Amino acid sequence: MTSDHGKPLREQDAATDPFAQFAAWEHDAREAGLRMPEAAALATASPDGVPSVRMVLVKGFGEHGFVFFSNYDSAKGHDLERNPRAALMFYWDPLGRQVRLSGAVERTSAAESDAYAQSRPRGSQLSALASPQSQIVASRALLEQRVAELQREFGEGELPRAEHWGGFRLAVETVEFWQQRSDRLHDRLRYRRGGGDWTIERLAP
DSSP, X not given: OOOOOSOOOOGGGSOSSHHHHHHHHHHHXXXXXXXXXXXXXXXXXXXXXXXXXXXXXXXXXXXXXXXXXXXXXXXXXXXXXXXXXEEEEEEEGGGTEEEEEEEEEEEOOHHHHHHHHHHSXXXXXXXXXXXXXXXXXXXXXXXXXXXXXXXXXXXXXXXXXXXXXXXEEEEEEEEEEEEOOGGGOOEEEEEEEETTEEEEEEOOO
16 A cells, blocks of 8 residues: 555645646645656647657646747647647656646747747757757757857847747646545546536546
């Protein structure tokens, strides 16, 4: 028998909407000192159903959705252009918790993408401009050379946002909160939107 990992997840204690519940759990993860609690696995699929998954950093969340940024010409960008649905999963092992979300995805506005791009460290901005993400390159040296060229071109001036780089917003349709419990009798609460309101359902572990 294993001991419970964290607090039980009970219906009477859960927030009435998933965004408040996520905010509370995300706060707990940060307070616990977890490294990069904003990291999540992003799953996409091609139009013919071939799945792909990778880690992304979620840079904002709320009732309008969960936002992450990437190269629109990357593998994930092409998947989402042709099949604009995805799933995210956060996993906070020290707390024995995971959160799964799914829904439709759309690009953020250019203004939102510009604002975030300009907030990034300069090295990250240069990398985004220099990298043809997901494409085959002959060597790392070529990427480093391109970064050096951009540094010479722009000096200390403001860097532009590449047209092929920006944000995506996942509009949440279902969210599942999973809390580890003893003997693998875990708590699973799923929020599902119906007619504008959220229904909370308990799932068997």
